[in-house]
Amino acid sequence: MLKLHYNLEKVSMGLVAAIIVAASIGGIVEIAPLFTIDETVEIPEDMRPNTPLELAGREIYIREGCYACHSQMVRSLADELDRYGPYSMTSESAYDRPMLWGSKRTGPDLARLGEKYSDTWHVQHLLDPRSVVPASIMPSYSWLDQDLDADLIKDQLTTLARLGVPYNEEMIKQARQDLFAQTQPDSEFVEGLNARYGERVAVRSFDGDVSRLTELDALVAYLQSLGQLTLEPYDLFEEVAQ
Amino acid sequence: MIKSLSIPERQSMLAIVLLFLAISAAMAGLADRGVMSTHGLMAFGILVLLGFYIAGSFYGPDKSKVSKSRYYDDPTLAGVFLSLFWAIIGMGIGVWVAALLYWPDMAEGISWLSFGRIRPGHTTGIIFGFGGNALIATSFHVVQRTTRARLADSVSPWLILLGYNIFCLWAVTGYLMGSTQSKEYAEAEWYADILLVLVWVGYFVLYIRTLARRNEPHIYVANWYYLAFILVVAILHIVNNLAVPVRLTSAESFPVWAGVQDAMVQWWYGHNAVAFFLTAGFLGMLYYFLPIRSGRPIWSYRLSIVSFWGIVFFYIWVGSHHLHYTALPYWAQTLGMTFSVMLLVPSWASAGNALLTLNGAWHKVRDDATLRFMFVAAVFYGLSTFEGSFLAIRPVNSLSHYTDWTVGHVHSGTLGWVAMIVFGAIYTIIPQLTGRKEMIWPRAVEWHFWLAVAGTLIYVVAMWNAGITQGLMWRAYDENGALSYSFIESVKAMAPYYLLRTIGGALFLAGAVLCVLNCRETMKNAQGEATDRPLVAPVGTVEA
Numbered sequence: 076m077l078k079l080h081y082n083l084e085k086v087s088m089g090l091v092a093a094i095i096v097a098a099s100i101g102g103i104v105e106i107a108p109l110f111t112i113d114e115t116v117e118i119p120e121d122m123r124p125n126t127p128l129e130l131a132g133r134e135i136y137i138r139e140g141c142y143a144c145h146s147q148m149v150r151s152l153a154d155e156l157d158r159y160g161p162y163s164m165t166s167e168s169a170y171d172r173p174m175l176w177g178s179k180r181t182g183p184d185l186a187r188l189g190e191k192y193s194d195t196w197h198v199q200h201l202l203d204p205r206s207v208v209p210a211s212i213m214p215s216y217s218w219l220d221q222d223l224d225a226d227l228i229k230d231q232l233t234t235l236a237r238l239g240v241p242y243n244e245e246m247i248k249q250a251r252q253d254l255f256a257q258t259q260p261d262s263e264f265v266e267g268l269n270a271r272y273g274e275r276v277a278v279r280s281f282d283g284d285v286s287r288l289t290e291l292d293a294l295v296a297y298l299q300s301l302g303q304l305t306l307e308p309y310d311l312f313e314e315v316a317q
Numbered sequence: 318m319i320k321s322l323s324i325p326e327r328q329s330m331l332a333i334v335l336l337f338l339a340i341s342a343a344m345a346g347l348a349d350r351g352v353m354s355t356h357g358l359m360a361f362g363i364l365v366l367l368g369f370y371i372a373g374s375f376y377g378p379d380k381s382k383v384s385k386s387r388y389y390d391d392p393t394l395a396g397v398f399l400s401l402f403w404a405i406i407g408m409g410i411g412v413w414v415a416a417l418l419y420w421p422d423m424a425e426g427i428s429w430l431s432f433g434r435i436r437p438g439h440t441t442g443i444i445f446g447f448g449g450n451a452l453i454a455t456s457f458h459v460v461q462r463t464t465r466a467r468l469a470d471s472v473s474p475w476l477i478l479l480g481y482n483i484f485c486l487w488a489v490t491g492y493l494m495g496s497t498q499s500k501e502y503a504e505a506e507w508y509a510d511i512l513l514v515l516v517w518v519g520y521f522v523l524y525i526r527t528l529a530r531r532n533e534p535h536i537y538v539a540n541w542y543y544l545a546f547i548l549v550v551a552i553l554h555i556v557n558n559l560a561v562p563v564r565l566t567s568a569e570s571f572p573v574w575a576g577v578q579d580a581m582v583q584w585w586y587g588h589n590a591v592a593f594f595l596t597a598g599f600l601g602m603l604y605y606f607l608p609i610r611s612g613r614p615i616w617s618y619r620l621s622i623v624s625f626w627g628i629v630f631f632y633i634w635v636g637s638h639h640l641h642y643t644a645l646p647y648w649a650q651t652l653g654m655t656f657s658v659m660l661l662v663p664s665w666a667s668a669g670n671a672l673l674t675l676n677g678a679w680h681k682v683r684d685d686a687t688l689r690f691m692f693v694a695a696v697f698y699g700l701s702t703f704e705g706s707f708l709a710i711r712p713v714n715s716l717s718h719y720t721d722w723t724v725g726h727v728h729s730g731t732l733g734w735v736a737m738i739v740f741g742a743i744y745t746i747i748p749q750l751t752g753r754k755e756m757i758w759p760r761a762v763e764w765h766f767w768l769a770v771a772g773t774l775i776y777v778v779a780m781w782n783a784g785i786t787q788g789l790m791w792r793a794y795d796e797n798g799a800l801s802y803s804f805i806e807s808v809k810a811m812a813p814y815y816l817l818r819t820i821g822g823a824l825f826l827a828g829a830v831l832c833v834l835n836c837r838e839t840m841k842n843a844q845g846e847a848t849d850r851p852l853v854a855p856v857g858t859v860e861a
């Protein structure tokens with residue numbers, strides 16, 4: 076072996092090839108089987124992709140780096156089930172590009188946040204966290220009160236659809252209309268939104284101001300959708316509890 | 318810079334600058350949304366300045382003939398100063414974000430000063446800015462000395478440094494403007510990622526061409542590590558950043574990986590950024606500068622072979638230990654854990670090899686703060702690799718994951734190991750390249766050492782306490798079987814540790830500022846240049 080290495084040390088491209096081979100094996104073994112995920116992970120029947128407004132909110136969540144302090148992955152540990160709810164299932168993040176599982180909990184996990192607090196609470200908490208949670212160390216996101224820039228939404232849905240997220244042609248075509256409709260409960264376009272994304276989609280003015288579509292609207296809509304894209308984990312949890 | 322280039326070299330340099338000037342102008346003009354266009358303008362501005370500099374001194378003095386018979390150290394010096402520049406930026410941001418966790422209202426209303434946007438600025442500024450420039454600079458130094466040959470050409474080192482630092486600048490300023498891919502340690506947008514690939518190809522070609530000119534039959538171990546760093550970082554970077562831009566004229570993109578596979582790819586990348594960026598390259602540094610400074614050969618060459626291949630082969634498997642108890646398949650988690658534990662063997666073999674090299678030179682460790690930096694680096698390397706293997710064990714991870722223990726672990730590696738070995742290397746290189754015996758203020762090196770050690774210890778111990786407290790509070794049950802603490806109670810409990818951490822970080826930053834001042838003053842009082850020379854072998858006698 077030493078003799079072999081003695082000679083290898085004299086050939087730079089030999090070292091290069093050996094390094095590439097040695098460093099590739101582990102990654103291939105661990106990543107390649109996940110290409111079969113479509114066959115091994117069953118997507119629940121009630122699972123839906125994010126609505127355009129939620130997707131815009133997700134982009135704001137990413138822009139502000141929320142993932143640096145909040146995970147979206149409830150681990151299968153007793154205290155986490157008690158604190159947050161059912162543990163996260165593979166299928167729940169199947170459409171997530173990128174995934175936002177996170178790695179640090181300076182603040183609590185958000186995987187089961189949806190519909191836990193009111194919209195008003197979220198708006199207040201985002202604008203001035205310490206007014207609702209005095210000991211909070213979260214930044215105040217006072218600038219989220221600005222108009223939502225939705226120029227890219229159609230292209231975003233198109234790109235995601237190309238990558239395999241089930242947005243159909245109709246969803247892409249009506250993306251802008253759906254985005255606005257979600258904050259206008261009285262609008263005639265709500266029906267179309269519900270037809271495309273299901274009856275469980277929350278339709279309301281999330282920031283309390285119907286006249287404007289703000290970043291708060293989008294972000295709160297996204298936060299309220301966390302853990303709500305499918306209800307299967309809750310059903311399974313109930314079954315096991317009984 | 319320009320003096321060491323011949324006229325044809327100046328021509329090709331100018332041509333390349335003009336080419337990229339056109340590209341960045343196109344980028345600034347065509348991009349229809351803010352960040353990408355701003356980034357085009359930034360690159361444009363830098364390239365215009367560089368273009369004027371080259372054109373303005375085009376017919377200036379030409380010392381390339383003399384320069385060609387010597388080692389090419391100008392890019393190394395430039396890299397060292399870029400590295401120190403980023404050190405101050407990155408550590409400064411680090412102290413700022415640490416303080417924000419204790420005084421959350423400091424950034425009130427200013428988006429680009431808020432924790433979430435600026436935190437990746439800290440990690441990128443330190444890992445890529447400080448660490449990356451130090452690696453590039455020292456690799457130029459080491460590859461020339463250990464092959465006894467001059468860098469293969471004089472133009473590409475500058476382009477590598479230029480492109481690399483534009484990448485760092487695009488990344489960090491992008492986050493502040495809210496442009497990020499959100500993949501930890503790979504947040505830069507797609508066009509910055511492409512730039513880094515181009516830079517990296519150039520870097521690899523330069524490195525291999527220099528090795529091919531070597532006047533030593535064997536390739537020294539430090540170069541294996543630098544090679545592993547260059548090659549594997551390229552693989553990791555490309556695979557993890559595969560993404561489809563929403564529009565070619567905007568920064569937004571979506572990754573080709575989704576959900577659990579994205580998580581696996583991300584942490585395969587994330588942990589091997591630790592392995593091949595923050596470990597392999599710096600081990601290359603250690604294997605060269607520690608023997609040089611201590612005047613002792615590496616204790617065991619055989620052991621260095623075993624530990625090198627162990628590190629290259631084992632590390633790649635361990636990323637999945639970031640995903641214990643998650644939705645990642647159980648077998649993948651178990652593989653990650655198993656290899657993490659096995660990884661302790663080559664890691665401690667390297668640390669032990671470094672420490673045993675100091676046998677017979679302990680009096681130098683006592684007297685020479687520069688060598689002491691390297692000694693402490695080796696000790697922290699041993700400590701943090703042990704801690705890493707320990708934290709990767711599934712039940713331990715159930716307590717430590719998501720807590721500040723992880724943050725403490727990372728910093729015992731980055732402050733205690735990576736930064737210390739860099740400072741040791743810098744304090745060795747700067748006097749050598751300025752023809753001096755030592756730095757101009759040797760006492761400042763001593764002060765820097767103790768500030769760095771104190772800062773690291775305060776930081777790491779505070780984060781251990783913080784992390785273990787958090788982990789225990791989250792899982793505590795009272796006698797009725799209910800959770801004892803609400804989440805916010807665990808946040809309140811962190812306050813004293815977050816304050817201590819800020820103080821530790823500030824001490825470390827103060828030491829780095831001393832280093833910058835010391836290096837600047839030493840450069841100003843240069844007494845010459847490096848006195849060692851490459852072996853110029855007759856043409857045609859060296860095999861590739």
